[in-house]
Amino acid sequence: MQIIEDIERLEALYGAPAPNSVAKVTPRLTPHYRTWIDAARFVILSTVGPEGTDASPRGDDGPVVRIVDDTTLWLPDWRGNNRIDSLRNIVRDGRVSLMFMVPGAHSVVRINGTAKLSVDPDLTESFEQKGRHPKSVIVVSAEEVYFQCAKALMRSDLWARDDAEGLPTAGAFIKEMVAEFDGDTYDKGYPEYAKAKMW
Incomplete structure (x- = not known):
């Protein structure tokens, strides 16, 4: 098995990125990205910690996150299995990535940034649904926002299968x-x- 162990060899293998793949990246939520994320009821939250990485699916019956401003999103942590793998990671290492998906849409919107965990009662109670509210809210600060090429979802025919x-x-x-x-x-x-x- 041939293993690539340096960036120079990797870049030589793949060549330069397509210009639009770089131009599409923005440090803030533009109007189009806001519209797209507001439509998403599902996101994959990726975190990293001392034990390794974690990717956790998150869903809601409305927008899965609340957009606060051009760089801030709130993601409520609804009751789950109490493994709290993602939350443990965020407390120790704030780096996060979010991948938003909308059924029927072939693009995926991605956010890279940092996160903190808030248990402020005013914040958690603002997400009240059916008389209950999350124990905590993940406060995400976006640093990179961009859409992912549609090829993966189209190739997999995900929404038609x-x-x-x-x-x-x-x-x-x-x-x-x-x-x-x-x-x-x-x-x-x-x-x-x-x-x-x-x-």
């Missing part, structure tokens, strides 16, 4: 690790359980 039949279920994943776990019973209530856990 349904390849879920026959895949392992949530209960099967757990039972594979915990032999005595009742995966079938868990799966019967899983969609309702997952929705309820958010609140």
Whole structure:
């Protein structure tokens, strides 16, 4: 196996980036990027910490983040499984990346920047839904904003496919690790359980 171990060799292999791939990057949320992100109900949050990297899917039944100004976004941390991998990383290393996706849209919008974790009651309570609110809010400061080329989603035909039949279920994943776990019973209530856990 041939391994590339220096940047010069890597750049020689791929050549210079296309001019538009550099020109599209902005340090702030322009009107078009604001419109796009406001439409997103799903984002992947990537963080880094002493134990390594983490990528966490985040979703909401409205805009997944609140745009505060041209460089600031608030991402509520709704109730989940309490692993808090992303939150642990943010507390120790603020570098984050966000990847927003909108069903039917082939572009992906990406933000690179830093984040802090706020537990300010006024902030968490401002996200109240159905009488509940997140325990914390991730405050993201954007440094780079840009859209990703549509080729990946078009090539995968992501929004036109349904390849879920026959895949392992949530209960099967757990039972594979915990032999005595009742995966079938868990799966019967899983969609309702997952929705309820958010609140």
